[in-house]
Amino acid sequence: MSRIASTFAHLAQAGRKALIPFFTAGDPDPASAVPMMHALVRGGADILELGVPFSDPMADGPVIQRSSERALVHGTSLTQVIGMARDFRKTDNTTPVVLMGYANPIERMGYETFATAAQQAGIDGVLVVDYPPEECEDLVACLRAHQIDAIFLLSPTSTDARVQAVGRLASGYVYYVSLRGVTGAGHIDTNEVATQVARIRHHVSVPVGVGFGIRDGATARAISAVADAIVVGSRVVLEIEAGGAVDGAARIEVVMQEFRSAMDSGTAH
Amino acid sequence: MKLYDLPDARGHFGPYGGTFVAETLIAALDNLRENYLRLKDDPAFQQELAYELAHYVGRPSPIYFARRITEKAGGAQIFLKREDLNHTGAHKVNSTVGMAMVARHMGKKRVIAETGAGQHGVASATVAARYGMECVVYMGAEDVKRQAQNVYRMKLLGATVVPVESGSRTLKDALNEAMRDWVTNIQDTFYIIGTVAGPHPYPMMVRDFNAIVGKECVVQMPEMCGRQPDAVLACVGGGSNAMGIFHPYIPHESVRLIGVEAGGEGINTGRHSASLSAGTPGVLHGNRTYLLQDENGQIIETHSISAGLDYPGVGPEHAWLKDTGRAEYVSVTDEEALQAFHDLCRMEGIIPALESSHALAHAMKMAADMRPDQILLVNLSGRGDKDMATVAAHMGMVV
Numbered sequence: 001m002s003r004i005a006s007t008f009a010h011l012a013q014a015g016r017k018a019l020i021p022f023f024t025a026g027d028p029d030p031a032s033a034v035p036m037m038h039a040l041v042r043g044g045a046d047i048l049e050l051g052v053p054f055s056d057p058m059a060d061g062p063v064i065q066r067s068s069e070r071a072l073v074h075g076t077s078l079t080q081v082i083g084m085a086r087d088f089r090k091t092d093n094t095t096p097v098v099l100m101g102y103a104n105p106i107e108r109m110g111y112e113t114f115a116t117a118a119q120q121a122g123i124d125g126v127l128v129v130d131y132p133p134e135e136c137e138d139l140v141a142c143l144r145a146h147q148i149d150a151i152f153l154l155s156p157t158s159t160d161a162r163v164q165a166v167g168r169l170a171s172g173y174v175y176y177v178s179l180r181g182v183t184g185a186g187h188i189d190t191n192e193v194a195t196q197v198a199r200i201r202h203h204v205s206v207p208v209g210v211g212f213g214i215r216d217g218a219t220a221r222a223i224s225a226v227a228d229a230i231v232v233g234s235r236v237v238l239e240i241e242a243g244g245a246v247d248g249a250a251r252i253e254v255v256m257q258e259f260r261s262a263m264d265s266g267t268a269h
Numbered sequence: 270m271k272l273y274d275l276p277d278a279r280g281h282f283g284p285y286g287g288t289f290v291a292e293t294l295i296a297a298l299d300n301l302r303e304n305y306l307r308l309k310d311d312p313a314f315q316q317e318l319a320y321e322l323a324h325y326v327g328r329p330s331p332i333y334f335a336r337r338i339t340e341k342a343g344g345a346q347i348f349l350k351r352e353d354l355n356h357t358g359a360h361k362v363n364s365t366v367g368m369a370m371v372a373r374h375m376g377k378k379r380v381i382a383e384t385g386a387g388q389h390g391v392a393s394a395t396v397a398a399r400y401g402m403e404c405v406v407y408m409g410a411e412d413v414k415r416q417a418q419n420v421y422r423m424k425l426l427g428a429t430v431v432p433v434e435s436g437s438r439t440l441k442d443a444l445n446e447a448m449r450d451w452v453t454n455i456q457d458t459f460y461i462i463g464t465v466a467g468p469h470p471y472p473m474m475v476r477d478f479n480a481i482v483g484k485e486c487v488v489q490m491p492e493m494c495g496r497q498p499d500a501v502l503a504c505v506g507g508g509s510n511a512m513g514i515f516h517p518y519i520p521h522e523s524v525r526l527i528g529v530e531a532g533g534e535g536i537n538t539g540r541h542s543a544s545l546s547a548g549t550p551g552v553l554h555g556n557r558t559y560l561l562q563d564e565n566g567q568i569i570e571t572h573s574i575s576a577g578l579d580y581p582g583v584g585p586e587h588a589w590l591k592d593t594g595r596a597e598y599v600s601v602t603d604e605e606a607l608q609a610f611h612d613l614c615r616m617e618g619i620i621p622a623l624e625s626s627h628a629l630a631h632a633m634k635m636a637a638d639m640r641p642d643q644i645l646l647v648n649l650s651g652r653g654d655k656d657m658a659t660v661a662a663h664m665g666m667v668v
Contacts (some may be wrong), residue, residue, distance in 0.1 A: 054566075054567065055436060055567040055568040055569075056436065056441060056442075056445050056553060056554070056568055057445070058290075058291075058445045058448045058449065058554070058555075059290075059291040059293070059448075059449075059452070060449075061449070062435070065435050065436075066435075069435070069436070072567065075565075077565035077567075078565060078566065079565070102552075103289055103551075103552040104551045104552045104553060104560070104562065104566040104567075104568070105565060105566035105567070106566070107550070107551045107552050107557075107566060108549075108551060108562065108564070108565065108566030109566065129291050130289045130290055130291060130552065130555070131289065132288060132289075132290065132291075132292055132295055134279060134288070135287050135288060135289055152292070153291060153292040153293070154292055155291075155292045155293040155295075155296075157293065157295070157296035157297070157455075158292055158295070158296070159296065162292075162295065177291075177292065177293055180293060180452065180453060180455060182449045182452060182453065
């Protein structure tokens with residue numbers, strides 16, 4: 001069983017939901033990445049989404065754009081990010097690591113080279129923001145051959161036919177983007193999310209994570225009551241921005257604790 | 270050549286093009302595609318468009334024989350397709366009128382656009398004023414500083430200009446920001462992309478609206494010279510004016526199609542915008558195409574004296590035409606383009622856009638090695654009023 005599947009299986013047994021933080025690898029500098037990954041796990045994260053910085057993050061709001069720019073000042077490359085995952089694996093062989101980023105760095109590296117390196121580094125899943133299912137059949141086949149899960153986005157505007165198409169390709173989990181717009185935007189509507197997650201579950205057999213707009217313990221608790229996982233990006237990145245290389249890791253560990261306790265108290269009721 | 274009928278249903282030109290966007294944009298693009306495909310074959314829509322092009326844009330644009338430029342080049346005859354005479358001064362208005370009409374039919378009350386030098390922003394603000402729509406133009410903060418006059422023109426036309434502070438603060442970042450606005454305000458907003466790039470259906474739709482340029486030439490050239498030209502030349506940044514004049518000529522196999530990219534300070538200096546001549550395939554702004562990128566797949570900063578060519582990608586159909594050999598792509602430097610700019614000013618009384626000057630520069634080079642009975646047709650895609658400050662600065666003057 002893959003690390004992602006077994007993580008969800010264990011959580012389900014315990015009656016808990018997955019907490020999935022995102023941060024941009026290399027922000028504020030490459031040396032901080034691995035300590036930050038461990039800090040997130042200590043704080044209660046179940047799966048880590050490691051952002052691969054890109055020069056043109058079209059689907060991201062200002063918070064994650066800035067983090068990408070900070071990481072690129074140090075020239076953080078896809079090769080380096082894979083290396084960070086490999087270093088993390090030296091002392092943590094259970095927490096799943098998912099790479100999240102844009103298509104072009106992967107196109108540049110080549111699918112086979114990428115999938116081979118990612119597998120060797122112990123990476124469990126890949127989410128490419130600008131690869132909708134119809135444009136990435138070759139990459140998905142390549143990832144499968146290397147036992148890596150292909151994770152896809154779904155949105156409020158995804159038709160049932162598209163949800164079904166994603167359901168056929170997706171493994172690991174699917175990531176439901178709960179708001180129109182870019183990362184870091186607006187406020188989340190729990191009832192709307194509940195309806196959409198139910199619709200997705202009708203067509204998709206893997207767990208459903210929800211992200212975009214989850215910024216505090218209260219929203220985390222509310223959303224985790226209706227989904228299998230919550231994804232927290234902008235809030236984590238803001239803490240890193242505020243704390244920098246000195247305090248960033250400590251701050252995100254505290255944020256994870258806040259979300260973790262809110263989520264676990266929510267499901268206990 | 271077999272029947273040319275691209276893109277395919279999913280927007281692919283061979284391996285290029287496609288729909289490389291986040292899931293959040295897919296429904297909007299599907300909706301746009303369905304609406305566009307319906308309107309494209311709707312006689313009433315086409316009649317309405319023809320009226321606008323005739324009475325608002327001022328089409329058809331004439332073809333002009335540049336006699337003195339021909340004499341200077343000393344070989345083939347050089348003809349100019351006068352897109353500079355359009356309302357707003359460039360070919361851009363062909364597609365902004367078309368897209369604003371599509372927006373109207375879709376019931377959108379707000380249009381957004383990205384712009385580099387400001388020409389597409391002005392053309393978008395113009396049609397928004399014409400149709401009574403709200404218009405927001407995203408422009409890199411660097412470009413806002415460099416193109417103060419065009420910023421003011423857009424404001425006069427009632428548009429809001431938003432300076433973009435992210436990334437390299439230029440055209441590509443303005444495009445990113447416009448996409449972010451679109452995904453946030455998808456219900457009431459239409460995105461008027463400025464070139465034949467972006468996700469499907471944009472490369473096809475922008476090409477179709479600009480193809481009026483080539484369609485006119487196919488009729489005008491035989492009337493004027495008794496035959497089609499030996500080659501058609503156009504500058505290529507994103508590639509909309511070039512696709513517009515090339516597309517109707519693709520089935521005319523004897524006509525060479527030559528795209529001229531911005532060689533900047535020279536391809537070997539690395540300071541240029543020649544994606545097809547010096548780039549490699551990748552994915553940016555919703556499509557797969559040739560890109561200027563580093564070894565890690567990050568997009569690199571480009572350079573050209575002409576802001577309209579200063580873009581690290583290129584329309585995917587050009588990528589396909591390059592690979593198949595149907596079109597050829599070359600580059601000319603800033604200096605060569607400036608020389609052609611001055612030649613056209615002084616010898617024909619036409620002030621061309623610096624973008625179009627690239628195509629003219631290559632035509633003059635080519636013509637020298639051709640016979641006087643041979644014919645080159647250059648798309649003079651815009652006029653140079655906007656370039657006064659740039660050219661003056663290059664000559665060490667302030668205007």
